[in-house]
Amino acid sequence: MTRREWKDFWTGIAFISPWIVGFVVLVLYPVGASIYYSFCDYDVLSRPVWIGTLNYQDMFTDAVFWKSLKNTLYFAAVSLPLGLVLALLVAVLLNQEVKFRSGFRTIYFLPSLVPVVASAMIWLWILNGKFGLLNYGLSFLGIEGPNWLSDENWTKPSIILMALWGVGGAMVIYLAALQDVPRELYESADIDGASAWTKLRHITIPMISPVIYFNLIMGIIGSLQVFAQPFIMFGGGGTNRSALFYAVYLYQNAFDYNQMGYACAMAWVLFLIILVLTWLATKSTRKHIYYAGE
Amino acid sequence: MKTWRFCEFVFLLAAVVIGFSAGGCVPVPSDKTPDGRTIVQYWEKWTGFEGDAMQAVVDDFNASQDEIFVQKLTVSDIARKMMLATAGGNPPDIAGLWSHYIATYAEKGALTPLDRLLDDAGITRDDYIPVFWDLCEHRGFMWALPSTPASTALHWNKKMFRDAGLDPNHPPQSIEELDRLGEEITLVEVTRDGERKRVRFTELTKEERENYDFEIIKLGYTPSEPGWWNGMWGFWFGAHLWDGDRTITAASPENIEGFTWFQGYTRKYGLDNLRQFGAAFGNFSSPQNPFLAGQVAMVLQGVWMYNFIDKYAPQLEWAAAPFPSVDPENLPLVTLVECDVLVIPKGARHTKEAFEFIKYVNSQPAMEKLNLGQRKFSPLAETSPNFVKDHPNPYIENFIKLAKSPNARHVPMMSVYNEYVDEMNVACDRMFNLLATPEKALTDVQERVQWKYDRVMRRWDLVKEDRLKQWSEEQ
Numbered sequence: 001m002t003r004r005e006w007k008d009f010w011t012g013i014a015f016i017s018p019w020i021v022g023f024v025v026l027v028l029y030p031v032g033a034s035i036y037y038s039f040c041d042y043d044v045l046s047r048p049v050w051i052g053t054l055n056y057q058d059m060f061t062d063a064v065f066w067k068s069l070k071n072t073l074y075f076a077a078v079s080l081p082l083g084l085v086l087a088l089l090v091a092v093l094l095n096q097e098v099k100f101r102s103g104f105r106t107i108y109f110l111p112s113l114v115p116v117v118a119s120a121m122i123w124l125w126i127l128n129g130k131f132g133l134l135n136y137g138l139s140f141l142g143i144e145g146p147n148w149l150s151d152e153n154w155t156k157p158s159i160i161l162m163a164l165w166g167v168g169g170a171m172v173i174y175l176a177a178l179q180d181v182p183r184e185l186y187e188s189a190d191i192d193g194a195s196a197w198t199k200l201r202h203i204t205i206p207m208i209s210p211v212i213y214f215n216l217i218m219g220i221i222g223s224l225q226v227f228a229q230p231f232i233m234f235g236g237g238g239t240n241r242s243a244l245f246y247a248v249y250l251y252q253n254a255f256d257y258n259q260m261g262y263a264c265a266m267a268w269v270l271f272l273i274i275l276v277l278t279w280l281a282t283k284s285t286r287k288h289i290y291y292a293g294e
Numbered sequence: 295m296k297t298w299r300f301c302e303f304v305f306l307l308a309a310v311v312i313g314f315s316a317g318g319c320v321p322v323p324s325d326k327t328p329d330g331r332t333i334v335q336y337w338e339k340w341t342g343f344e345g346d347a348m349q350a351v352v353d354d355f356n357a358s359q360d361e362i363f364v365q366k367l368t369v370s371d372i373a374r375k376m377m378l379a380t381a382g383g384n385p386p387d388i389a390g391l392w393s394h395y396i397a398t399y400a401e402k403g404a405l406t407p408l409d410r411l412l413d414d415a416g417i418t419r420d421d422y423i424p425v426f427w428d429l430c431e432h433r434g435f436m437w438a439l440p441s442t443p444a445s446t447a448l449h450w451n452k453k454m455f456r457d458a459g460l461d462p463n464h465p466p467q468s469i470e471e472l473d474r475l476g477e478e479i480t481l482v483e484v485t486r487d488g489e490r491k492r493v494r495f496t497e498l499t500k501e502e503r504e505n506y507d508f509e510i511i512k513l514g515y516t517p518s519e520p521g522w523w524n525g526m527w528g529f530w531f532g533a534h535l536w537d538g539d540r541t542i543t544a545a546s547p548e549n550i551e552g553f554t555w556f557q558g559y560t561r562k563y564g565l566d567n568l569r570q571f572g573a574a575f576g577n578f579s580s581p582q583n584p585f586l587a588g589q590v591a592m593v594l595q596g597v598w599m600y601n602f603i604d605k606y607a608p609q610l611e612w613a614a615a616p617f618p619s620v621d622p623e624n625l626p627l628v629t630l631v632e633c634d635v636l637v638i639p640k641g642a643r644h645t646k647e648a649f650e651f652i653k654y655v656n657s658q659p660a661m662e663k664l665n666l667g668q669r670k671f672s673p674l675a676e677t678s679p680n681f682v683k684d685h686p687n688p689y690i691e692n693f694i695k696l697a698k699s700p701n702a703r704h705v706p707m708m709s710v711y712n713e714y715v716d717e718m719n720v721a722c723d724r725m726f727n728l729l730a731t732p733e734k735a736l737t738d739v740q741e742r743v744q745w746k747y748d749r750v751m752r753r754w755d756l757v758k759e760d761r762l763k764q765w766s767e768e769q
Contacts, residue, residue: 044402239727
């Protein structure tokens with residue numbers, strides 16, 4: 001490089017240095033440190049002591065670890081597909097030419113703007129076993145609603161219900177994609193006499209498949225990391241730890257029990273699980289995704 | 295030339311950013327007041343009238359001093375924040391913690407041992423109600439001094455007793471009598487001949503009881519309310535939660551007996567009935583608190599309960615007496631005690647000045663002023679004759695008597711206290727919900743907490759010698 005190029009190079013570096021510093025200090029160092037701590041007995045207050053893979057071995061024999069993992073996978077397995085389908089369904093409906101369309105769009109999107117803590121507090125009352133709105137509504141259908149928050153069979157469905165209430169975020173992304181589907185495709189399908197279902201199946205879904213894929217990946221990551229709602233609503237995990245999710249147990253270890261080394265190891269295991277699931281999702285959907293540029 | 299100047303500016307900017315991010319550069323505030331007094335930073339958790347009571351003591355101290363100035367800062371979630379501040383090397387000089395944190399924080403090297411300072415000041419165990427001194431001790435060292443103590447007692451609603459035809463001035467004397475009185479007070483609604491009727495639990499037919507065919511309107515007693523110390527019920531049955539050294543004894547026969555009694559309440563009133571009834575409870579600190587609202591007639595509560603009665607239900611006719619044990623003759627005056635304490639975090643910059651303030655708080659006049667303000671009692675062995683007379687809580691003597699009892703018990707002073715309590719809560723939940731027998735649930739707790747404790751001990755054994763030596767040298 002010439003002198004001038006070097007100068008330009010360093011000027012460039014100087015310009016992005018705030019970002020580099022931020023990345024190194026706030027991301028790279030913590031990530032690196034967490035790998036190291038995951039092999040240590042570390043309680044935040046005193047020096048970490050190297051214990052090899054003991055934290056990882058402990059996880060295998062820790063029944064609560066397995067329970068939290070099972071709860072989290074159950075939540076992801078149910079809420080993710082339901083959320084994807086529901087968001088798509090609502091988006092397709094809101095893409096139709098109906099009266100007050102923008103009003104409806106706003107209404108469906110609103111829940112995802114409500115702060116998590118506020119929505120959790122509202123849902124605590126909606127799901128209340130005695131005075132809850134949900135059970136009150138069910139009583140009109142002749143159904144005696146369960147104790148959503150204290151019955152171990154219903155705690156996870158409660159959280160899933162709450163998650164579905166917030167599908168507005170994914171819906172907006174679908175809506176944007178739906179508006180990008182070329183009108184002429186529908187017009188030619190109309191000329192061929194295609195039904196609404198056929199159009200959805202053979203035009204809409206393939207055309208927005210990259211967005212479905214995007215929502216799927218974000219959904220996998222988000223649902224495996226679910227934290228705020230169960231933490232606020234069930235604190236220690238609810239009846240018989242039926243609503244103890246992975247991230248909540250990780251938090252307990254890190255900040256309630258001062259087992260930061262164990263928590264770091266758990267974080268890395270979660271990272272690997274998400275990595276594998278994302279890779280599987282990418283591999284299995286690759287053939288079904290249509291990119292216009294390819 | 296112009297370009298180079300610009301580059302210089304950018305580099306300077308980057309240097310500033312690096313300086314601030316990497317150095318952990320929190321500007322160090324001046325630790326002197328304009329008149330030259332040393333500022334002692336004091337973090338405390340209390341707000342409201344409890345905070346005001348401590349502020350009054352701080353103000354008195356500051357007025358009496360020309361060398362030290364205590365600056366009190368109200369901090370929420372204080373235990374965690376103190377831990378992070380200590381780990382970050384910038385702790386306050388004094389922190390107001392709860393006694394159950396002492397074992398964990400001391401063992402992890404987050405606290406300053408006070409033994410030498412106590413010796414120099416001539417403060418000894420004899421000056422205190424013994425249990426509160428013991429709560430500040432761990433592994434042979436003193437880590438704190440008490441600020442406000444608490445003991446727990448049975449609180450009962452006299453009107454509900456009277457309405458059920460019972461003597462309102464006669465609280466239960468044994469667990470067996472507690473159960474019986476509870477049943478007599480409990481009011482339920484049943485459908486008989488197509489009509490909804492309200493009857494006492496004792497008037498239910500055998501069939502109605504067995505089928506749980508009733509709705510609870512008012513409850514005499516349930517051990518699941520308030521649910522704060524569910525894991526500690528074994529104390530009233532003579533149980534210990536550990537052997538004081540390395541063995542967890544959650545599944546001892548006494549504890550199993552205690553939790554068989556606990557689970558008996560679900561079996562008696564029915565899980566769905568209790569859940570439905572419990573779902574109607576309001577927040578503890580509100581007029582909808584089930585005891586204050588007259589939904590539950592008897593409850594185990596601490597000395598602080600008077601404040602909430604005074605605030606939310608001043609018209610409530612109530613009284614407080616020792617919570618009965620299973621064997622009142624051999625196991626009298628059982629109570630659960632807790633204590634708010636003052637500690638000096640490791641790395642505090644003004645240890646001596648901080649201790650001066652702690653010493654002042656532990657003098658009889660200041661201690662009585664603080665505890666009268668918070669409407670608790672003094673942890674000191676001696677109290678002035680007017681303290682009880684001036685105290686607004688008419689039953690304060692009972693709480694003092696309980697704290698002085700040899701059966702005053704406290705949560706296990708061990709470094710896995712949080713885990714133990716969490717595990718006990720999970721077990722209580724399982725037992726309450728009839729998901730496990732007491733034997734099974736408590737054996738699970740024992741195995742799990744033992745496993746956790748062994749891990750912590752493994753670490754302790756590695757650092758034990760260093761730690762003990764370091765603590766002794768700090769003397």
